[in-house]
Amino acid sequence: xxxxxxxxxxxxxxxxxxxxxxxxxxxxxxxxxxxxxxxxxxxxxxxxxxxxxxxxxxxxxxxxxxxxxxxxxxxxxxxxxxxxxxxxxxxxxxxxxxxxxxxxxxxxxxxxxxxxxxxxxxxxxxxxxxxxxxxxxxxxxxxxxxxxxxxxxxxxxxxxxxxxxxxxxxxxxxxxxxxxxxxxxxxxxxxxxxxxxxxxxxxxxxxxxxxxxxxxxxxxxxxxxxxxxxxxxxxxxxxxxxxxxxxxxxxxxxxxxxxxxxxxxxx
Numbered sequence: 001x002x003x004x005x006x007x008x009x010x011x012x013x014x015x016x017x018x019x020x021x022x023x024x025x026x027x028x029x030x031x032x033x034x035x036x037x038x039x040x041x042x043x044x045x046x047x048x049x050x051x052x053x054x055x056x057x058x059x060x061x062x063x064x065x066x067x068x069x070x071x072x073x074x075x076x077x078x079x080x081x082x083x084x085x086x087x088x089x090x091x092x093x094x095x096x097x098x099x100x101x102x103x104x105x106x107x108x109x110x111x112x113x114x115x116x117x118x119x120x121x122x123x124x125x126x127x128x129x130x131x132x133x134x135x136x137x138x139x140x141x142x143x144x145x146x147x148x149x150x151x152x153x154x155x156x157x158x159x160x161x162x163x164x165x166x167x168x169x170x171x172x173x174x175x176x177x178x179x180x181x182x183x184x185x186x187x188x189x190x191x192x193x194x195x196x197x198x199x200x201x202x203x204x205x206x207x208x209x210x211x212x213x214x215x216x217x218x219x220x221x222x223x224x225x226x227x228x229x230x231x232x233x234x235x236x237x238x239x240x241x242x243x244x245x246x247x248x249x250x251x252x253x254x255x256x257x258x259x260x261x262x263x264x265x266x267x
Contacts, residue, residue: 017043018051022060022072027136031069089121092254096223096247097124103243104225107132110212110251111140111147112221118147121221132205132226143168143182144175146207147222149195153186154211154219154263160186175200193265194241195222199229206232208240210248210265217260223248238267 024032024040034052038045052070055061059075084090093110100108101124111118118140125131142148142163152163164186168177176182189195197207209224225240245265252259 017041018055021048021051021055022076023139025072026138031064031067031071033067033069037070087255089255093122093251094124096251096254097122100124100223100225100243100247101126104227104240106225106227106240107134108223108225108247109134109147110221110223111151112212113151113219114139117141118145118151118221120147130228130231132228134226141169141171141201144171144197144201145224146195146197146209146226147224149185149189149197150209150211150222150224151219153189153195154213154260156218171201172199172203174198191266193263194244204229208237208244210241210244211263212248212255213252213257213259213263214255215257217258220255220257223251241265241267 021037021041024037032040034045034049037052038048041048043051052061052063056063056073059073059078061070062073063070089112097108097110105126105128107123107125109120109123111120113119120134120136120138120140123134123136125133140147142152143166152160155163164179164183168179168182169175170177176185185195193210195207195209197205197209199205201207205226206229207224207226209222211219212221212223214220223244225244227236227240249259
């Protein structure tokens with residue numbers, strides 16, 4: 001612990017790199033070896049090992065004694081519980097997501113800003129067999145997802161400018177990869193109050209999203225519904241939006257935010 005504290009004065013970039021290692025863990029990839037973490041992160045093994053050892057002292061990661069692979073530690077759970085106690089996000093959003101999935105018959109999910117992207121913090125799938133699967137904890141790129149577009153269009157101007165200034169990576173053939181194409185999508189989103197992502201992040205997935213607002217009236221996240229693209233029709237889309245709009249407003253209020261007077265959903 002003392003060694004870790006002594007490094008707190010190191011450049012923030014080092015801390016950021018260490019924390020980014022945690023993003024490689026998912027519900028499907030629960031354990032990762034040192035060599036794989038070095039390869040995924042592009043950081044040499046010796047540096048990755050030091051970062052892991054530092055985080056292990058605080059309980060953020062731990063090493064499986066049987067196979068020597070690394071996994072998330074109990075310290076993450078402790079922080080998550082502290083966060084939930086201070087701001088009960090899960091308790092607020094889960095019933096809203098359950099109702100939204102039931103009303104639309106599609107996958108409902110919620111996300112909040114976490115670093116450069118949105119973090120998916122809740123997913124409820126419908127009972128039907130043909131549905132969209134969304135990985136819990138998934139990072140949602142701001143330029144390629146309905147949630148990211150909804151957030152960015154209603155974010156603070158400086159945040160929006162930073163997103164427009166990024167290098168935009170192509171994820172599918174329809175992902176916006178130029179500043180002008182993304183700016184046009186954001187303008188359209190701001191005009192109608194909701195975002196549409198037609199296979200811009202994943203083939204055969206169509207997303208609709210409405211921003212979640214913070215106490216300052218700027219976006220802090222998004223509430224979204226994802227459906228197979230083959231099921232999309234104008235009546236189905238209108239039905240989803242009719243359920244999604246009030247659900248997002250309820251979620252905003254439940255999280256202590258406020259919907260700004262200028263935000264209107266225009267079908």
